[in-house]
Amino acid sequence: QVQLVESGGGWVQPGGSLRLSCAASGFTFSRYALSWYRQAPGKERELVAVVTGSSRNYADSVKGRFTISRDNAKNTVYLQMNSLKPEDTAVYYCYASIPYWGQGTQVTVSL
Numbered sequence: 349q350v351q352l353v354e355s356g357g358g359w360v361q362p363g364g365s366l367r368l369s370c371a372a373s374g375f376t377f378s379r380y381a382l383s384w385y386r387q388a389p390g391k392e393r394e395l396v397a398v399v400t401g402s403s404r405n406y407a408d409s410v411k412g413r414f415t416i417s418r419d420n421a422k423n424t425v426y427l428q429m430n431s432l433k434p435e436d437t438a439v440y441y442c443y444a445s446i447p448y449w450g451q452g453t454q455v456t457v458s459l
Contacts, residue, residue: 350374352442357453360432364457368427370442370450381445382418382425386438386455393441397427410436432457 356368368384383398397406397416404416415428425442434457442450 350444350446350448352444352448352450354440354442354450354453357440357455359456359458361459362433362457364432365428365430366432366455368429368440368442368453368455370425370427372423372425372442372444375444375446375448377418377423377444378420382416383443383445384416384425384427385441385443386436387441387452388435388438391438396440399425429455434458 351373353371354368356366358366360366381398381400384396385393386396387393395407396410397404397414399416399418406414413431418425437455437457439452439454441452
């Protein structure tokens, strides 16, 4: 069956970096757009970044700080997050345009 398993979340100080990974299985990975969303407490889930076969797009709030990439040989999508800010604190979800959601991984940015 389809699975999306996120990893790499955790706690980091402001200005730090984290790399999230999302390992996919159960579908033809290369055929679908892959995205990262996030949801902070009390807020709606929002799109962070999306990667297709030929393009990448980002939310304005993360442009220049986050990079999304995919490795079709490993069926994995990544989100490199640099210069993290407290407002980046959220649960980050991997999404495949099947559609299917991962379970999420917590990212906390604080002193």
